[in-house]
Amino acid sequence: MGKRSVLPKQLKTPYFTGITAKYKLQIAILAIFLMLWLIFFAINPSGFSNPYTYTAMFSVAPFTIIPALSLTYVIILGEIDLSFPSVMALGALVLTLTWKTFGPTPLGLLLALSAGLLAGLLNGILITKFQIPSLIATIGTMFLWRGFILVVTQGYGIPLGEYRGLPIYEMLVGRIGIIPVQIIWTVIIALVLWVILNFHKFGAYVYYTGDNRIAAKMLGINTDKVIISVYMIHGAIAAFAGVLATLEMATFWPALGEIYLMKSIASVIVGGTPVTGGIGTIFGTFIGGLILELIETGILAVGVTGFWIRLVHGLVIIIALIAQVLIRRSEMRRMRVVE
Amino acid sequence: MPEEKYIVETVNLVKRFGDVVALKGVNFKVRVNEIVGLVGDNGAGKSTLVKILAGVYAPTEGEIIIKGQRFKRLTPRKAYELGIVLVHQERTLSENHTIWRNIFMGRELTGPLGFLKISEMRERAQKLLKEIGLKAIPPDFPVKYLSGGYKQGVQITRALCFEADLVILDEPTIQLSLAEVQRVLEYVRELKKRGKSSIFISHNIYHVYPVADKFVILDRGRIVGEFLKKDLTPDDLSHIMISIARTGRVPPEYREINLISS
Numbered sequence: 001m002g003k004r005s006v007l008p009k010q011l012k013t014p015y016f017t018g019i020t021a022k023y024k025l026q027i028a029i030l031a032i033f034l035m036l037w038l039i040f041f042a043i044n045p046s047g048f049s050n051p052y053t054y055t056a057m058f059s060v061a062p063f064t065i066i067p068a069l070s071l072t073y074v075i076i077l078g079e080i081d082l083s084f085p086s087v088m089a090l091g092a093l094v095l096t097l098t099w100k101t102f103g104p105t106p107l108g109l110l111l112a113l114s115a116g117l118l119a120g121l122l123n124g125i126l127i128t129k130f131q132i133p134s135l136i137a138t139i140g141t142m143f144l145w146r147g148f149i150l151v152v153t154q155g156y157g158i159p160l161g162e163y164r165g166l167p168i169y170e171m172l173v174g175r176i177g178i179i180p181v182q183i184i185w186t187v188i189i190a191l192v193l194w195v196i197l198n199f200h201k202f203g204a205y206v207y208y209t210g211d212n213r214i215a216a217k218m219l220g221i222n223t224d225k226v227i228i229s230v231y232m233i234h235g236a237i238a239a240f241a242g243v244l245a246t247l248e249m250a251t252f253w254p255a256l257g258e259i260y261l262m263k264s265i266a267s268v269i270v271g272g273t274p275v276t277g278g279i280g281t282i283f284g285t286f287i288g289g290l291i292l293e294l295i296e297t298g299i300l301a302v303g304v305t306g307f308w309i310r311l312v313h314g315l316v317i318i319i320a321l322i323a324q325v326l327i328r329r330s331e332m333r334r335m336r337v338v339e
Numbered sequence: 340m341p342e343e344k345y346i347v348e349t350v351n352l353v354k355r356f357g358d359v360v361a362l363k364g365v366n367f368k369v370r371v372n373e374i375v376g377l378v379g380d381n382g383a384g385k386s387t388l389v390k391i392l393a394g395v396y397a398p399t400e401g402e403i404i405i406k407g408q409r410f411k412r413l414t415p416r417k418a419y420e421l422g423i424v425l426v427h428q429e430r431t432l433s434e435n436h437t438i439w440r441n442i443f444m445g446r447e448l449t450g451p452l453g454f455l456k457i458s459e460m461r462e463r464a465q466k467l468l469k470e471i472g473l474k475a476i477p478p479d480f481p482v483k484y485l486s487g488g489y490k491q492g493v494q495i496t497r498a499l500c501f502e503a504d505l506v507i508l509d510e511p512t513i514q515l516s517l518a519e520v521q522r523v524l525e526y527v528r529e530l531k532k533r534g535k536s537s538i539f540i541s542h543n544i545y546h547v548y549p550v551a552d553k554f555v556i557l558d559r560g561r562i563v564g565e566f567l568k569k570d571l572t573p574d575d576l577s578h579i580m581i582s583i584a585r586t587g588r589v590p591p592e593y594r595e596i597n598l599i600s601s
């Protein structure tokens with residue numbers, strides 16, 4: 001090989017015309033999902049052709065996927081949040097107490113979302129104004145809110161079954177035919193976050209703040225404001241997910257959210273958003289979350305013990321990560337520097 | 340308002356970083372549509388001076404006059420609004436994102452509700468890239484796959500796009516191949532043609548010389564020399580620089596043409 005040609009080679013290749021190349025990573029994630037589904041289907045065809053299998057899956061998947069969607073923004077910023085499970089519980093508790101005191105009105109939801117916003121604001125301020133690394137700051141707030149909830153509830157659950165069947169209840173976690181309403185909320189939140197990330201100025205600033213914070217600052221982007229806003233949105237969405245989970249179970253549990261911590265983070269990672277920040281997709285997270293839920297549903301439907309779930313989760317996370325590295329490497333090779 | 344002769348002027352600018360005094364009373368001026376070559380040894384204070392002009396640092400003492408307005412300090416946003424764009428020594432690019440996104444970074448064209456006017460930005464980016472001679476690259480190309488010269492080109496295109504009046508280039512030719520240096524020099528000439536002013540910082544006087552109208556020599560936080568291009572050859576400039584590095588002074592035979600009397 002001699003000198004590089006005048007017109008860079010990769011500009012002649014259909015990199016930008018081929019959808020497949022541009023969305024390779026997302027297609028790979030989707031392929032992993034479909035492959036897993038095929039495997040489970042092959043092992044248990046009757047279970048996986050039964051619509052109620054999916055009703056069951058989609059009734060619980062939102063509690064992992066919804067917080068993972070907004071967590072994607074946080075991770076694109078190059079930050080992390082460990083406090084969202086506590087914020088889920090905080091939002092749910094605020095709704096529970098409001099409903100118990102004032103009755104089941106939208107006020108409870110409004111206050112729950114506000115609690116999420118405030119929890120996000122606190123995280124954002126700790127991270128930007130006090131410059132505490134997000135890992136540390138959100139460990140602090142994780143304990144703070146969980147402790148607050150335990151103190152308030154004394155560790156007891158609060159039943160909410162009496163509100164079942166009310167319009168507001170059914171709007172949040174009811175069923176439309178066999179479709180759980182919460183999966184529709186999940187899709188709506190995903191669409192809104194996807195549109196903002198890709199087509200709105202705020203989404204662009206989230207990307208730039210994560211990709212090159214110094215550059216973003218120098219170009220006049222208020223990165224602190226971006227970070228605080230993302231944590232607030234994430235807080236509100238986590239609170240909403242907590243409300244949904246609580247209503248689905250018809251009981252407020254003080255430990256609510258803890259099982260979603262690693263699953264939600266894993267959804268983002270499996271979905272192709274690297275923890276180094278700057279890039280990432282909502283679509284990837286959505287499918288990433290579905291992959292983890294499918295594994296749970298699949299393993300139970302196949303009839304082996306639930307202990308296998310973690311093992312397969314681990315395997316799939318590792319496979320997805322390796323696939324991502326390979327795809328990025330091959331792109332690097334193909335897209336050698338243009339001179 | 341009378342026509343301003345200078346686009347930017349500093350008055351007795353002092354900058355301290357703890358015990359280090361990076362600038363010791365600098366009076367620096369750039370005329371409208373003038374390219375100033377700002378030269379000086381490592382640590383002379385070149386980057387510090389231009390960062391103050393771009394609002395990155397606040398001066399410890401002194402004033403900045405831009406288009407007749409006086410400031411004690413600027414912020415990056417304020418400097419931007421005043422039409423000053425700094426193409427940094429450190430790259431201000433979001434490397435994972437496309438060229439058009441980088442060109443409009445921080446100044447996106449938006450419609451109602453803050454949604455991006457993507458096709459408009461892409462088209463304008465394409466047009467500007469073409470004008471500046473980067474036409475072979477589609478605006479959807481990720482910046483990380485561009486070479487250093489092209490990356491500088493993207494940053495300069497950004498400055499053009501923002502209708503900047505003063506484009507500051509801090510070591511834009513560092514680590515570039517010969518052909519790429521020529522390309523960057525072309526970009527700078529393009530700025531001049533469009534009536535912009537520019538400050539061009541480089542260690543290599545053979546990079547500065549062809550494009551600059553005037554040379555300002557900074558030495559340990561002080562301006563020690565200011566020469567017009569018509570009074571000097573590149574070898575003269577080189578000679579002066581070496582002498583300043585050795586003795587801290589402009590050699591006597593050049594004192595006559597030095598606009599700074601000392």
Ligand SMILES: Nc1ncnc2c1ncn2[C@@H]1O[C@H](COP(=O)(O)OP(=O)(O)OP(=O)(O)O)[C@@H](O)[C@H]1O
Pocket residue numbers: 356359360361379380381382383384385386387388
């Ligand atoms: N952020 C900072 N904190 C502390 N000292 C600094 C800082 N920035 C610059 N300095 C000091 O100020 C002096 C001038 O630095 P400056 O970067 O302006 O020089 P320069 O002329 O741009 O040098 P170079 O040619 O190496 O880029 C140096 O002694 C440097 O160490």
Ligand SMILES: [Mg+2]
Pocket residue numbers: 385386387428509
């Ligand atoms: Mg410098």
